[in-house]
Amino acid sequence: MTQSMWSNWSGSVQARPQIVLNPASIDDVVKLVQMCRQEGRRLRVVGSGHSFTPIAASEDCLVSLDHMQGLVHVDTQSRTAKVWAGTKLKLLGELLFQHGLAQENLGDIDVQSIAGAISTGTHGTGRTFGNISTQVVGFTVVTGTGEVMECTAESDLKRFKALQVSLGTLGIIVQITLRLEPAYRLEYVSRRVTLDECLQQQAQWAEANRHFEFYWFPYALPCQIKTMNLTQDEPKDHPVKDYINEVLVENTLFGWVSELCRKVPQTSTLVSRFSASQVPLGRKVHHSHKLFATQRLVRFNEMEYNLPAEAMNAVIEEMRIELSRKPYRVHFPVECRYAKGDDIWLSPAYGRDSAYIAIHMYRGMPHAEYFNAMERIFLRYGGRPHWGKMHSLEAAQLQEMYPMWESFQQVRHELDPDGIFLNDYVGKLFGITNPRADANREIV
Numbered sequence: 309m310t311q312s313m314w315s316n317w318s319g320s321v322q323a324r325p326q327i328v329l330n331p332a333s334i335d336d337v338v339k340l341v342q343m344c345r346q347e348g349r350r351l352r353v354v355g356s357g358h359s360f361t362p363i364a365a366s367e368d369c370l371v372s373l374d375h376m377q378g379l380v381h382v383d384t385q386s387r388t389a390k391v392w393a394g395t396k397l398k399l400l401g402e403l404l405f406q407h408g409l410a411q412e413n414l415g416d417i418d419v420q421s422i423a424g425a426i427s428t429g430t431h432g433t434g435r436t437f438g439n440i441s442t443q444v445v446g447f448t449v450v451t452g453t454g455e456v457m458e459c460t461a462e463s464d465l466k467r468f469k470a471l472q473v474s475l476g477t478l479g480i481i482v483q484i485t486l487r488l489e490p491a492y493r494l495e496y497v498s499r500r501v502t503l504d505e506c507l508q509q510q511a512q513w514a515e516a517n518r519h520f521e522f523y524w525f526p527y528a529l530p531c532q533i534k535t536m537n538l539t540q541d542e543p544k545d546h547p548v549k550d551y552i553n554e555v556l557v558e559n560t561l562f563g564w565v566s567e568l569c570r571k572v573p574q575t576s577t578l579v580s581r582f583s584a585s586q587v588p589l590g591r592k593v594h595h596s597h598k599l600f601a602t603q604r605l606v607r608f609n610e611m612e613y614n615l616p617a618e619a620m621n622a623v624i625e626e627m628r629i630e631l632s633r634k635p636y637r638v639h640f641p642v643e644c645r646y647a648k649g650d651d652i653w654l655s656p657a658y659g660r661d662s663a664y665i666a667i668h669m670y671r672g673m674p675h676a677e678y679f680n681a682m683e684r685i686f687l688r689y690g691g692r693p694h695w696g697k698m699h700s701l702e703a704a705q706l707q708e709m710y711p712m713w714e715s716f717q718q719v720r721h722e723l724d725p726d727g728i729f730l731n732d733y734v735g736k737l738f739g740i741t742n743p744r745a746d747a748n749r750e751i752v
């Protein structure tokens with residue numbers, strides 16, 4: 309038994325689980341699910357705790373798969389690998405590279421667990437790539453009844469489409485089979501352009517580059533664009549330059565100016581302009597898994613919305629107007645990315661090629677007014693929130709956004725009939741206040 313405090317990465321969520329369990333095998337997972345079921349407990353699995361919402365929090369039983377990491381089996385012919393679900397993305401990249409394989413795309417950090425990343429629809433950028441869940445071809449899951457279930461699109465399409473983004477509500481995912489690429493190298497280029505030029509050109513740049521994203525610093529004229537493309541050039545380490553740019557400028561210096569903004573919020577406008585002028589520019593070549601991830605040492609809170617791809621410019625224009633209307637005291641950049649549409653039931657990119665716009669606020673600075681104002685704009689353009697990031701929506705609105713919502717709930721009932729994987733937060737998202745009563749719901 310434990311009563312120690314658990315907190316997510318940004319510190320926005322705290323919980324005091326009654327038990328924390330660290331299973332080391334599928335058998336252990338089966339036993340703990342059976343135990344929770346018998347004792348009427350509710351449990352949540354936590355990956356790396358990098359979601360900004362209470363989506364992984366538990367006041368009852370918290371389960372971590374940190375002891376279930378690594379490769380289970382690699383098939384270099386079919387370019388697939390079965391991996392333990394607790395594997396952190398950084399370790400996964402290194403292990404796959406040893407077999408000449410790599411993930412086709414990743415987000416901008418690599419500390420999440422693979423199961424945590426796919427459970428919220430974590431994505432990177434690139435118009436031809438879906439989110440990380442689209443890389444999955446098979447699951448091994450311990451369901452709410454303690455059954456070990458293998459699931460692929462071929463064995464059960466409905467369950468598979470529900471599992472690909474499942475918010476930890478269909479069972480404990482213990483193994484994941486991934487579709488992979490032969491290991492590849494990328495050339496990364498960071499440039500500064502004006503926001504106006506960026507808005508004029510960004511749709512073409514997104515088409516022309518394997519990966520494209522831009523960072524817009526509110527109140528500043530310049531913005532940063534980042535591209536990554538395949539190359540055969542030799543990978544090169546620049547330890548001193550990387551340390552200066554990635555640790556000293558992007559983290560230490562940015563941490564200092566963020567503290568200044570927290571203490572004197574009126575400086576945010578100047579700091580945003582200063583940060584835009586200090587963005588490290590240049591070119592790097594490395595193996596893909598080394599280039600996607602950046603270090604994030606300055607803690608913040610974040611909201612991110614998925615939007616129809618063609619809405620990017622209109623939304624940015626509206627955000628720009630709103631930011632000039634009221635002093636929101638923002639010094640963090642707005643991160644703008646693209647992803648390919650998919651057919652995963654609860655994926656924010658369901659049925660549409662997508663733009664993603666993310667807004668941030670330094671930890672300790674009030675974020676509600678800024679986030680609420682921007683969320684109103686996102687919603688006017690058909691936005692769907694990222695499941696791991698802050699938003700204010702509940703079941704009634706979410707249900708409207710997802711055509712397969714009810715089908716997902718039916719699969720959830722089949723796999724977790726007692727609602728043991730629900731916490732209060734997820735219950736609200738799904739419109740369930742009493743999991744026990746919900747267990748008796750008629751399934752049509």
Ligand SMILES: Cc1cc2nc3c(=O)[nH]c(=O)nc-3n(C[C@H](O)[C@H](O)[C@H](O)COP(=O)(O)OP(=O)(O)OC[C@H]3O[C@@H](n4cnc5c(N)ncnc54)[C@H](O)[C@@H]3O)c2cc1C
Pocket residue numbers: 317318352353354355356357358359360363364373393394414415416417419420421422423424425426427428429430431432475476477479480481482604694695696697
């Ligand atoms: C600094 C930072 C940068 C980020 N960058 C990006 C980015 O570039 N792109 C992006 O899309 N998102 C990004 N995110 C969000 C992040 O990728 C997601 O919130 C992700 O879900 C976190 O993974 P995690 O392993 O920490 O999972 P957690 O936050 O611990 O859990 C997330 C969900 O996964 C479930 N889960 C975890 N393991 C299992 C399992 N074995 N079985 C069933 N369910 C499970 C949990 O119950 C929970 O519902 C970022 C977050 C931070 C803090």
